Amino acid sequence: MGSYDMLLKPLKIGSVTLKNRMVSAPTSCAELGPNERYSEDNYAYYKLKATGGCAMVVVGDVIVDNSTGRSHPQQVGLDDPGAIPYLVKMADTIHSGGALASVEIDHGGAMCDEDLIDREHAFGPSAMVDAWGDQIDEMTKDDMEYIARKFGEGAAIIKDCGFDMVMIHCGHGWLLHQFLSPLTNKRTDEFGGSIENRMRFPLMVVDSVRKAVGRNFPIDIRISGAERTPGGYGIEDGIRIAEMLDGKVDMIHVSAGTQYDPYSAVLMHPGIFQKPGENSNLAREIKKHVKTPVCSVGAFSDPDFMENFLEEGGADCIAMGRELLADPFFPKKVARGEIGKIRPCIRCGECQSGMMKNGCMRCTVNPLIGREDDFFHPIPVLKKRKVLIVGGGPGGMEAAIEAYNRGHEVVLCEKGSKLGGALYYADGADFKALMKQYRDSQIRKVQELPIKIRLNTCVDAKVVEEEKPDVMIIAVGAKPLILPVPGIKEGVEDGSILFGADITDNTPLGDNVVIIGGGLIGCETAVHTGRMGHHTTIIEMRDDVAVDCGRMHRLNLLHQMDVLDNLDKALGMACTKVEKGAVYAKDADGKEVRYPADTVILAAGLVSDTKTVDSLMGLVPETYIIGDAMRARKVGNATRDAYDAVVSMGM
Template sequence: MTMTDHAHVFTPLKIGGITTKNRVECSPAIPFLASEDYFVTRELIEWYRRIARGGAGIVTVGETSIDYEDARRHGRANVLCLADNRAINGLSVLAETIQRYGAVASIELNHEGLRAPAEMTTDEIRAVIDRFADAAERCRHAGMDMIMIHGGHGHLLGSFFSPATNTRSDRYGGDLQQRAQFAVEVLDAVRAKIGGEMSLEYRISADELVPGAPSVEETLEFAKMIEGKIDLLHVSAGNLYAAETVPRMIQPIYLPRGINVEFAARFKKELRVPVVTVGSITMDMAEEIISEGKADMVAMIRSIIADPDCVRKTRIGRAADIRPCVRCNRCVSETRDYTRPTRCTVNPIAGREVEFLNIQTPEQRKRVVVVGGGPAGMEAARTAASRGHKVVLFEKESRLGGSLAKAAVPAFKHDMKTYLDWAQQTTLDTPGLDVRLSTEATAEAINMECPDVIILAVGSSPTVPELPGIDQKNVVWAGDMHIQGVEIGDEVIVAGAGMVGCETALDLGLDGKLVTLIDMLPLDMIACDVHPISRTALLDMLRSASVVIKTQTRLESVTSAGAIVMNRDGGREEILCDSVVLALGATPRHETVRLLEGLAEDVRVIGDCRRRGGNLRRAITDGFNAAIDI
C-alpha cells in the first residue's frame, strides 16, 4: 500500500489556529518516565521524540496533573505536574522535541478528583479552575501548540457532569446545565489564558456505561454547549473507576477494534467542531473511518508504542512492515497498577529509548546459533542478524512460532495471529539470517556452525500430573486441541484456570461445548496471570459463554466417563464429560539446555526454557536482550 491508499489519513486538518500534517493523533498515556518530583526527564523526552519521529500529526503528552496534592492523593509518582513555574523549562524542551518532527505538540491536563463532588466547597472548585488556567498558561509559555482537557473517564470534570456521582444542590449540581458548569468554567478560564495562540481539545466519555451516568443524548447536548469554546472533541467511553467499563476504554484482545467509532459518528453528525475517535484503531481502519465521515481524526497509542513508525511506514507504502500491537494491555496495566515505567510486549525498546540511543556497532562479526524458533528465538535471531552477525536459526518444526502458533488459533486471538504472521515473515526476510526449519539442533549440527555464541530458546513442555487415568484417550493438552485428528467431545472439563485454561475454556464455550473450568485457586485468583483490564473482559466473556467455573477444586483422577474432583472441604464428586483438557502450566526444558550449554563459551538461555511462568513479553524481551550486546 502507498499513501494514496490512505489519502484521507494523510490529508491535513485545521484545528483552531493550527493545521496538522495528517489525521493521526498519538493519544495521551502515562509512560511513568517523569522524575519522582513530577518534572520532565531525558527518558520522557526520548520517549516522545521516538513517537514524534514516527509521523503522527499530533503528539499528546499524557494525563498531566495540575495539582501536586491531586497527584500525591492518587499515589502517582513519575508523572508530570504543572503546579508551578518550575515545570516550564523541561516542558519547553519537550515541546521543541515534538515540533522538530513536524508534529503538533499537545498536552493533556487532568484532575482526578476526590471521587465525591459533594465534598468540594465552591472555594475548592474555584481553586481547581484557577489551577487548570495556570497550568494552561505554563503550557503556552513553554511553547506547546495545543491543550487537551480531560473531561471523561470518571475523572473530576466527568464526575461532576454525571448524576451518578454528582448529588450537589448548588449551582454545580442538578440539571444538565448546572452539572456542566464546572467544565464550562474550566474551559472559559483556560481560553482566557491561551487566547487564540493555542488550540483546545476536550475529552469526553460519550457513555460511561454505568448505571445513572449521562445518556449519549445528554453527553451530546453537553458537547453542543461547549463546541464554541473548543477546537476538537475527543470522543471515548467508559469510566476508569468502574472496572467493568474499563475494557471499553482500553480494549483488550478479546474485544472488537473500533467499538467506540459509533459514538464519534453520532457526534460528528450533529457538531461543527472536528471530532476524533479512539479505541484499537489500525491505520487501515483509520482510512475507512475518515473516508466514511465517521470522524475527522483518529487517536491511537498502543499501536504507536508497538511500532512508533506505523504512521511513517504507512505513508511510504510499507504498511506490511508494521509491528502489530497484540492488545495485551501490559503497557497500561503495569504502569497504572504498579507505577512501573511503560514496557511493551512486542517492542522491547519501548520505555528504554535512552538505554539504546547509541548502540555500538560490533567490532567483530560473530557466528551465532539460535536454537528454537518461538517468539524468543525469532526476536534473538532477528536482532543478532540486524547487528551484522552471521546467524543460523534451528527450528525442529516445519514452521516458526513455537507455543505462540498454538496460542494464536482461537478466533478471538486474531491480534496474536497477526503478530505471529508478522514475526514469521520478518524473520524469514531478515538479511544475514539462515532459517532452517524441520531441523533438529543436535550437538553435531550446532558444532558444524562453529558458533561463537549459542542462544537457547527451546521452550517448555506441558505439565502433566501423575494422576490415575491421566493417560487415557479422553485427556488432551490444551495446546494440542486444534491439531488435526484430535477430537474434543461436547461436554468438557478444563483443568487449570490461568490464562491458557481460561482462554481454552472460552474457545470451547464459543464453539458450543458445555464447559466446566476447575482450579485449586479461589475465584479472585483465576486468570491472575492476565493483566487486570484484559482479565475483566475475559471473565465477562466466560460468563457469556456459559462456562461453569468451579474454584478451590482439584483434579483427582480421570475416568472413561469423566473426572473425579475434590473440593476445598475434601469432598469428592464425579463430573461427567467426554473430554478432559489440561492447562496446568508448563515446565522449562532444562534437560535440553543442559545437553547443549557446553557447546560454546558464550551460551545464553532465554524464554520459557529459562524460567517458569513465562509470557510473550518476557520471551521477546529476553530474545532482544540476549542479542543486542553480542
C-alpha cells in the first residue's frame, strides 16, 4: 500500500475542478420511475456514488431526441419537458453528496428500437439490415443537422438544470460511434471513408453542443479508443479521433469496444478473464497525442494500480463503473488510507446481466445495490440481539459484519478450520483472483471486528446452550449434487472423482479430463483444465452450456471456451456410468458414447445441506436460513439474504 497523491490530486477540467481523480463512470439506472422519470430509488442510487467521495458522478444514458433516439425503454428523454424538474432534482441530489454532476447525452441511431421511436425504421450512417433483421435507414444531411441541433438543445437543458458538465456519448456503438466505425459506416459521401470524413458528423454535434453551452461549460466526450473487433477501427483511428477533438472539448473519456460485437461488448466491461485496467493502454496512447485531459475506464479497482497508472502519465483521471457499485466509498477509503476496507468488484457482470434480464440491478458483493435508500434512511434497530451465525462462508461472513455494524453481539461458528466456505472455489484458477481478493477481504473484516469466531465448531444444542443466542442465522451452504449414476458415489467416496469447486493449480490431473456438468462451475473448471493443457470434455444434459450464468459473464466464458482447441462439449448427453478410465453418456435416442477419462470431475450442481439445517431447526426460537442453505444459488443471493436476515432480526 502506497500513498495516493495522484488519485487525490485535484484536476481542472475547463471551468470546473475535480476534487480528486476518481470519477463515477456513467452507469444507467436499472429501472426508472413511471413515464421514464427518475424515482426516489434512482436518486438514492446516484447519491450513494456521490457520497462515497468520487469527484464527479455521471448520470448514464439520457437521450437527446425521443422521436428517433431511444434504444431501450428505460431512458430519460431530454426533449420531454416533464423530465426537467427530475433532472434539476438529480443535479441537486448529486451535489448534496459532495460530487460534481454530469449527464451523458446520447442517441441510439441504428441501435434504436422501432417500437420506441416515431419512425418506421431506425436510422444510422448507412442503410442496412442489422443482425436482428431490422431495416435501418441511411441518415440524410438534414437528419444529421437535426440530430446535431438536438444534441445542442439537450446540452443546454443539462446546463440549465444545474449540472456542472455534459458528456457526449461518442462510443460503444451508439449513433455517433456508428459514424466512426467502418462496420456501420459504408457511406461514400463526405461522411464516410477516411477517418476525417467519418468524424464530420460527430464534430457537427460537438460544435452544436459547444455553441449551445458556451465556452465556459465543460464538455466531456466518451469515445471508444479502439473497437477491439475484427473489421472495426484500431487505436490509430482512436488517436486521430482524439486529435480532432483536442481543444474542442474539455475532457476525452477513453473507453473501448462496440455493442455490435458481443465479445467487444465484453471487453468494454472487462470480466474475470481480462486484466486490470484492460483498456488503459488506449487512454495511454491517446494521451500522448492530445493536450485535453484524458480519462481512462475499464476494470479499475486496485488503488495502487490506479495510482501508478496516473503517476506514469497514462491518463489524467480514472472512471469507475462497477467498483463504485461494489463499494461506493472506494474514493473516501483511498483518501482515508483505509485500503484494506475496500470491497473489491469481482467483475462477475451480475449488475449488468440483471439489468438485461429483468431490469433489476444487483451486486454480488454489495447487498445495498438495488436499495440504496437504506443507506440514507437505515431501517432502525429496535432491539439489540445476540446472534449466533452458523457457517463462515459468504453469507455467514456478510451476516456477521452487517450484524456487528448494526450494533448486535455476534458469534460466528464454522465447522471447518478457516472462514471462507464456498469462496475457496476461488483458489482454483488465476482468473478467480478477484473472488479470492473478495474472500480474503471479508475474512479480514470479520477478524478485525470484535466478533467471536469459533472455528472447528459444529453447532448443536450444546453450543447453543453455551452461547445462549437470541437469534440464529443458518448459513451452512450447500453440497455438491451426487448424481444417482453407477460409479459416481463410489468414485466420490474413494477419491477418484473430484469436485469442480475443489480443483486447484496443484490438483494432479490426467491427460483426458471429463467434466460431468456444463453449468457455471463445470465451464469455468473446463477453461482452467483446458488452459493447463489437458484434453477436456464437458458432458452436459442440456443442449447448451453455462445456462445458469448471467449474460455478460456467459459471453465471456463461452469465448474463453471457444478459443481452446482441446475442449469439447458433449451436449444433450446424460451421464450413464463412470468406470475406471471412462465416462459413459447417452443421447436423447439412447445411443451410448464412451469418453476416455483419466480424471473425472463432477460439477452437476449443488444442493442445500438440508440435513444440517434440519438438525439446527428448533434450537433457537428466532432462526433465519440464508444463502445456499435455503436454496443453492449464487454468492449474491447469500449476501442479500444475510442483509435481510440481519435487518429483520433487529425488529
